[in-house]
Amino acid sequence: MNTHKNIAIFGSTGSIGTQALDVIRANTDKFTVEVLTGNDNVDLLIKQAIEFNPNTVVIADESKYLYVKQALQPYDIKVYAGNKSIAEVAKMDSIDMVIAAIVGYAGLESTLSAIEAGKQIALANKETLVVAGDLVTTLAKENGVNIYPVDSEHSAIFQCLAGEFHNPIEKIYLTASGGPFRGKNRDFLKDVKKEQALKHPNWEMGAKITIDSASLMNKGLEVIEAKWLFGLAVEQIDVIIHPQSIIHSIVQFTDGSMKAQMGLPDMKLPIQYAMSYPQRIKSDFSRFNFMNYPQLTFEPADTNTFRNLSLAYEALKKGGNSPCILNAANEIAVDAFLKDKIGFLQMGDLVEKCLQTIHFISKPGYEDYINTNKETRIVAAELISSSMLIKSI
Numbered sequence: 001m002n003t004h005k006n007i008a009i010f011g012s013t014g015s016i017g018t019q020a021l022d023v024i025r026a027n028t029d030k031f032t033v034e035v036l037t038g039n040d041n042v043d044l045l046i047k048q049a050i051e052f053n054p055n056t057v058v059i060a061d062e063s064k065y066l067y068v069k070q071a072l073q074p075y076d077i078k079v080y081a082g083n084k085s086i087a088e089v090a091k092m093d094s095i096d097m098v099i100a101a102i103v104g105y106a107g108l109e110s111t112l113s114a115i116e117a118g119k120q121i122a123l124a125n126k127e128t129l130v131v132a133g134d135l136v137t138t139l140a141k142e143n144g145v146n147i148y149p150v151d152s153e154h155s156a157i158f159q160c161l162a163g164e165f166h167n168p169i170e171k172i173y174l175t176a177s178g179g180p181f182r183g184k185n186r187d188f189l190k191d192v193k194k195e196q197a198l199k200h201p202n203w204e205m206g207a208k209i210t211i212d213s214a215s216l217m218n219k220g221l222e223v224i225e226a227k228w229l230f231g232l233a234v235e236q237i238d239v240i241i242h243p244q245s246i247i248h249s250i251v252q253f254t255d256g257s258m259k260a261q262m263g264l265p266d267m268k269l270p271i272q273y274a275m276s277y278p279q280r281i282k283s284d285f286s287r288f289n290f291m292n293y294p295q296l297t298f299e300p301a302d303t304n305t306f307r308n309l310s311l312a313y314e315a316l317k318k319g320g321n322s323p324c325i326l327n328a329a330n331e332i333a334v335d336a337f338l339k340d341k342i343g344f345l346q347m348g349d350l351v352e353k354c355l356q357t358i359h360f361i362s363k364p365g366y367e368d369y370i371n372t373n374k375e376t377r378i379v380a381a382e383l384i385s386s387s388m389l390i391k392s393i
């Protein structure tokens, strides 16, 4: 059986993208790079292109097109610009699998396009499922496309389900480290700065997801992601804080049996599993040693302090375009926090306000999602600039 795959990495210059390239570099007999895309980090994109010699490179930021084009002139590599081009390139016949590793809503269009073109998807871009989980999963079914989770918790669930796909799930437990502010109260959180929030105890990731992890919004987004990936009801998805990040998540079956997937925190493993499923590829990733972790501990999530997790559950229960509103407001909130425009707790206030304000649509289509995303961003930006956010405590 020929298992060689031609891979397109959307977001190759990011944390997931560069680690996907590490996996490919170690397994050149199994994977070839067909497409690379970046947004801001042109020099890294050019360096990657020269090393991996893909068919095509796309720079999302159109103002940087000439720079990339000129740098890659001596090579036989096509260069395009803009997110529309990423969506176009997704349809290339030569691509077997797309690694969707763009951060945020910006990754939606190209992921939909890749699914429509029948490409297998390794999905890191959880926001895609948060914004339009119904559309994405329906389209995947229609086109016979498998969506392989890259997110470590969802990869854990997927790994536990191997050989069990016909057995109903009773419940899943998504584990969360709790982030850098585990155990803190709102009085402490109101003054924390981005430098503190960017220090994740166990994972090194892009800035947006690191802030989401500190505020527990990441876990909220993952609850919504899990609903769509595994076809679960909201009551079947629980979150449990597990500070050591060794158990990556747990499935409970209808006979009460629980399966967990474990290992040291290293995103290369779930990335590689999504790329190689159903095979496992031998790796030299660091191995877990029980003696270094005599205690694995668990505690409930503090949703009074970290309200974002409750907001995500509420948005999921309400359905329609609510998760899309949640996501758009959160993207603006994180961006504003990273630019010191709002405080840590005000991120949640902004999301809550947008969920209350933006027009609810019970059965949205693609256009509705586009409009909801746009409208929420405008309203959120106005709320920030008019200082209408209540100082949260």
Ligand code: NDP
Binding pocket: 010, 011, 012, 013, 014, 015, 016, 017, 037, 038, 039, 040, 041, 042, 060, 083, 100, 101, 102, 103, 104, 106, 124, 125, 126, 127, 150, 151, 152, 203, 204, 205, 206, 207, 208, 209, 267
């Ligand atoms: P990064 O910020 O490190 O990378 C994001 C990538 O997307 C970069 O290649 C970036 O390009 C590109 N990008 C950013 N904005 C745009 C845009 N507007 N249009 C097109 N491309 C854009 O993020 P991560 O790698 O950390 O995360 C990527 C996704 O994976 C997120 O959805 C995240 O939630 C998810 N994820 C990440 C994990 C991790 O460990 N990092 C774990 C689990 C999930 P450039 O750098 O050139 O600007």
Ligand code: MG
Binding pocket: 151, 152, 153, 222
């Ligand atoms: Mg995760």
